[in-house]
Amino acid sequence: MSEHSSKAKQIVILGGGFAGLWAAKEFGKKDGYQVTVIDRNNYHLFQPLLYQVASAGLEPEQISYPLRGTFRKMLNVDFRMAEVTGLDLKRKVLLSDVGPIHYDGLIIALGSVTSYFGVPGAEEFAFSLKSAEEAIDIRNHILSCFEYAQHEPDPAIREQLLTFAIVGGGPTGVEYAGALAELVHTSLRRDFRGLDKSDVKIMLIEGEDGPLKGFPEKLRSYAKKRLEHLDVHGNYKQHVVQVEADKITLKSGDVISTRTVLWTAGIRGNNVAEKMGMPLGHANRIITTPELNLADNPEVFVAGDLALPMDGDTPVIGPTVAPNAIQQGALAAKNLMNLFDGTKLEPFSYFDKGSLATIGRSSAVVHLGKFKITGFFAWVTWLIVHLLYLIGFRNRIIVFINWSFEYLFFERGVRLIMPKAKDTIPHGKADEYEPSGAEGAALNERSTKEK
CATH class of the missing domain: 3.50.50.60 (FAD/NAD(P)-binding domain)
Incomplete structure (x- = not known):
């Protein structure tokens, strides 16, 4: 009996986004691996529809799904809510706010953050x-x-x-x-x-x-x-x-x-990458081999927006969209298993399933191979694709009902200003902003009258 079959390899996957989720699904099909998915949130967020939350079309829970619910039927996959603070590559130890976590194989899929390109303010x-x-x-x-x-x-x-x-x-x-x-x-x-x-x-x-x-x-x-x-x-x-x-x-x-x-x-690699002591390239992304692992630490793979696969001086990357993250997550898991099995690793090659974007009611653009579709049929295609990728049957039903209500009655149902600790009005995100001149005098006069 091989070591692989007699003792389960400890696999840690950082991030519960598209790349991390699909990597976990690959391991969930195989014996001989004990997988821990780590994320600071206990849910998977469907980011392609996040703009609809910001525009009062959907609630965040309608495009989110509990990670533990996703892994319920994967008996070798567990979840741990934690914040990553660093990485010890030599000892194969992940550092976190819940203590050190040991691994035999690691997949980093922490996603990206907004890049402001150094623009002041x-x-x-x-x-x-x-x-x-x-x-x-x-x-x-x-x-x-x-x-x-x-x-x-x-x-x-x-x-x-x-x-x-x-x-x-x-x-x-x-x-x-x-x-x-x-x-x-x-x-x-x-x-x-x-x-x-x-x-x-x-x-x-x-x-x-x-x-x-x-x-x-x-x-x-x-x-x-x-x-x-x-x-x-x-x-x-x-x-x-x-x-x-x-x-x-x-x-x-x-x-x-x-x-x-x-x-x-624009986007850049997650800030956590800087704490891990890894080779960083353009936009703070982690440089990997074409097979998505580190050249000096082959048991560490990177997938999704954080990965920068390089074939010599040439990047081997796809667009920063969900299908690219899904393909990289699945390949990272397969290549990690190949590494343990001593078989050849496959280089990443993005398979373009097409691009699409919606532009308001009954309107979208869809590019699928040679097909370039616009208007209502493109919009229906956009709806179907997003419903299929959305995690959770209940979420799909609720989102579909919301979209149907909005389409039939021209009404957004989530026009709520929720209580929050930090008020952003009337001066954007700058609570400390103090208006001057005529504007300040007008606001002060109005405040005095209200009191």
Whole structure:
């Protein structure tokens, strides 16, 4: 009897996202491995629909699923909620806030965080959309802006509150711009009768000549026209050079007066990577072999947004989307098993299943091989794909019901401003911001009257 069959290998998977989840599923099919999935949250978050939480379309629990529930039928897979603090590669010990955790094989799939590219003020004042908490913060902020603007006598302040700047014209930025426009034109238009449609400005800021870089030109052109139809103002070939509490400055010198900046322009590897003493490459991602493991520590694999597979000087990476993370997670698990079995490891090669993005109601773009689909049928395709990838049968049913209700009645059902410890209104994320001049005098006078 081999050592592999007589004694279970201890496998640790860091991260319960797409890469970590699919890696665990591969090990769940095999004997001889005891797997522990570690994450700081006890749930898997379906990030492709996170923008709908931020635009009052869904609740976060409708796109989340308990990790323990996912592993319930995988008898060799366990879950542990912990925060990673470091890694001892020589001793094969993971350092965490619950103590040291030993492993025989490790898969790091901790995902990514927002990259602000060093733009002054961006991290402090702009909103990111990478977690359920951030999505709720954005929803609270957007709805609160309308509540404040409804009774704001100062036109300048009113304009700031009703101007929304979205930085980044990729799928997330485009989908959120479309969802926000639909929210404004339907539910909020009826809720806030004192506000005119023309008072609201939604601006999409993108460095390229249009949205959805990387998509075929036909689909990009359609998306651009569709955004214009939704009254989304495209600021293309523009870069943000500074973000402040009440305005942003573009490279052209133009200044946009706003208290809402949503940053979707880029990502970088999870900050935990810096604590692990690993080789880091572009965008703080961990450099690996084409087989997704470390050259000096072959029992350590990296998958998902955090991985930077290199074939010599050439990156072997796919787009930072769920299918890429799923494929890398599954391959990392298979290659780790191959390593223990002494068989050849397979290099990663991304299989492109297509790209898609929705742009408001009944509209989307889909690129599947030679097929380039736009409009209603693309939108139906987008709905089906996202429902299939969503974890949990109950979640699929609830999301489908929500989408059906919204489609039939032009109504967003989650227009709630939830209590939170930190108020983001009326000055964005800067609680310490103190207005000056006429604006400060107006606010102080109003505060005195209210008391």
